[in-house]
Amino acid sequence: MDERNYTSYIVGFISSIALTLTAFFVALRPGAFQLSGNGVFAAILVLAMVQLAVQLVSFLHLGSGEERGPRFLIFAGTIGLVLLIVIGSMWIMNHLNYNMMASPAQMRQYMNAQQGF
């Protein structure tokens, strides 16, 4: 997408509005889409990823223009690190919470939920 024309911005803007409204509807009326529980989480995350890709390409022109190779690689590397930090922290902290439970009731509930842990 050429960074010097209106098309990329207009397409990006309209798509982003559509994706945003869809995400809000999915969160507020999951039944309309026959989704529940984890399915809703997954759906809105996917919508967010799609909007990320749309904005990266149509607003930030990732993948076109000068330096497109290095910029994309650096972005991909950063995303890798981001996922490592977020998912890694959640995984580790979830396991550590075993020793940091605030109250016996929470501890009991946690251990029951993690049977065989």
Added chain:
Amino acid sequence: MTHLLFGNLTLADLPHKWFTVGATGSIIAGGIAIAALLTYLKRWKWLWSEWLTSTDPKKIGIMYIVMAALMFFRGGLDALMIWLQQALGSGALPGFLGAAHGYLDASHFQQIFTAHGDIMVFFGTMGFLFGLMNLVVPLQIGARDLAFPFLNSLGFWLFAAGAVLINMFFVIGGDFAASGWLSLPPLSGPEYSPGAGMDYWGWSLQISGLGSLLSGINFLVTILKMRAPGMTLMKMPLFTWTSLCSSVLVVSVFPVLTVAIALLWLDRFFGMRFFTSGFGGNPMMYVNLIWIWGHPEVYILVLPSFGVFSEVVATFSHKRLFGYVSQVFAALGVSSIACLVWVHHFFTMGAGADVNAVFGISTMLIAIPSAVQVFNWIATMHRGRIVFATPMYWFLGFVSLFMFGGMAGVLLATPAADYQLHNTLFLIAHFHTMVVGVGLFGIFAGITYWFPKVFGFTLSEKWGKRAFWLWLTGFFTAFTPLYILGSMGAARRVDSYAAATGFQPLYATALAGGLLIAAAFLTQIVQVVVSILERKQNLAGGDPWDARTLEWATPSPVPFYSFASTPEVRSRDAWWEMKKDGTANAPKKYEDIELCKNTGMAIYLSGCVFLLGFALVWHILWLGVLGLAGAIVCVIVRSFDEHTEYVVTAAEVEKLEKERLGRSPS
């Protein structure tokens, strides 16, 4: 009213303890001495316009190294105090100077080991490394400057502002943080460390951390975009490769440090609940975040040293580096795996077998690329014409320590063994072996190797070798007892042990080693002084070592424009190839050269940031607003400046070159 004006500052915060009075006195005396010298020699303007406001990486590099050496001295004094306390406090002697054991009371001892760690890591080692990178990387890639010269100057001055702030408590405040070099909560939180010392810790690290981040971005862009024509990535020298890896790590993980310290500060300043022991806070999240930064940080500290050794071994074996490609991939491998091991710093905190197993395995994997590098160096030496100059001594000392400390590391990587060894002196011995044996020895090798390039004369070989032997024997004497003590159960950060433990002879041996190291440091100062006095006998041309990489294609000392004409690179070991095919002294085609002007703006900006930091430490609202506003104004003013560069015309370059050649045969 006084609170509005002075925040939390009171008269009691002025120096009144023996060490704060002593330190303040020394700082003032030192300041007066320097000011007197400058006035007598009429060198104030020279200092400002030739050095402080310079954007030349060759000058900034020297300033970094001078500051790092000063901070290293301070950190070394802290170490001596720790050695003395532990030797005196682990026996039957009663305490003195107000301490129950030894001569330091517990709180003071805690402040000393905290300061020792932070100063050695952030200001000593990182200062030396940014200094070496500034001096060497542009020359190795055939560039005249970094990508962002102003940002380079700013990075240095932020580093300096942080260095001043971390020492500020001597003059105002009286107490430093007493919570270990990483200040884990809840001990570092508002409930257990309410004083300003803790905030000095936080803000000096934030400010110098910002400087480091800016420098990391700078070196990354420089290496990727400013190489001489023909120098592809796989033709770059190894020191540049490891500087690139180090810079990528800096850029990747310093933001994590920034946030971790910021969240702690939010707890302290605004009463938030991130790491508190109540209100839902989770101190382990800080531990998790700080080590996501902390482990890559230690690789940031040692990677450039690996690069130094690649250069030194190849040069002094008069043979090209064996296994260049595997060496590059080893550096990349070490950098990547470094980001995947952080939980090994808290195996014992209850994450469970699953988590510990994953991180134990990843930690052990790092040994593989490390070993590859050592084998490559040995293979480089094999059948080479080896000259045992001082840098080679540092390399051989490094190999012995790297083996020792590395194996201790693999042992610690086993979660089961770590349960016994975690936070004992075994750990202390391991990481000191790495940062000293690898990091520091590499820095010493690099300084010795590149000194003639920067100053035009070599350092005294005699004194260099003496310093090396004192360092090596001192280090083994000081730290072998610690490996033994740790295995026997001696915990870290403890200021005294009952005589019945039998630890004292080992601590005493460690102190003896510490004194040897102190002697080694003094020997290095003698080395510098003697070298300056004997410089006329040790003049170096552009290539005193018959070396291989591009920085040796310039005269020594390097003129301000570095390369009279941009070199064209056709292979690895570019300078060696130029010497071989006779193009080394080919007639040059001169071109106009654009360089960045000197500017005081980085100093003003850093000064404002320093004021902001000081204000935040003492909760002085008006000063903080002033500092922040000043910093923003500086940024805006700089952004309007279109004329930040000046041109040296081709004719001027030609004239300067002819003058230089007329003066010296090289």
Added chain:
Amino acid sequence: MNEIAIEQGRVSDKFVFGFWIYLMTDLIMFSVLFASFAVLRGATFGGPAEHQLYDLANALTETLVLLTSSFTCGLAMLAAYRGKQGQATAWFAATFALGAAFLGLELREFFAFAAAGNTPQASASLSAFFTLVGTHGLHISAGLLWMLVAIAQIRLKGLSPFVVSKLKRLSVFWHFLDIVWIFIFTIVYLMGHML
């Protein structure tokens, strides 16, 4: 060819490239805040659950306002590339107004929370919320200040390559902030609504 001309042709290259790397470090910083939020969001210390706190209508309004400002910022850059000073200034002014409106809505939300006793000091969950969303707001504020400086530079120096390179960096910054917001409204507000 003149060395200086070559140098100048490469100048905007390395500034925008260097800025892109700085933005990646900013992204990592936000990821740490997201990680902290993910870990601490459940620690409400007996306070209201997330779905009781968030006003999704407000969040949707903020999202559409910021998204529109990202679009007007793009239009401002197109005008800048075409050398149209008046248009560029106007579109940046529109972006500023929308950004300020976004900030106003956010501050109103923060004050409403605080007035109801849901301060950042009340629990780890609220500390994490205020810090994540607040840091984004601080970035928006910095962007607004930068926009004022940028408009001044357009008026005083016109749309020279020097100025356009800086505008490019500003617009990349602004787009980046909208991208971070996608994840804030998804992970904080939408997911929070379901927890």
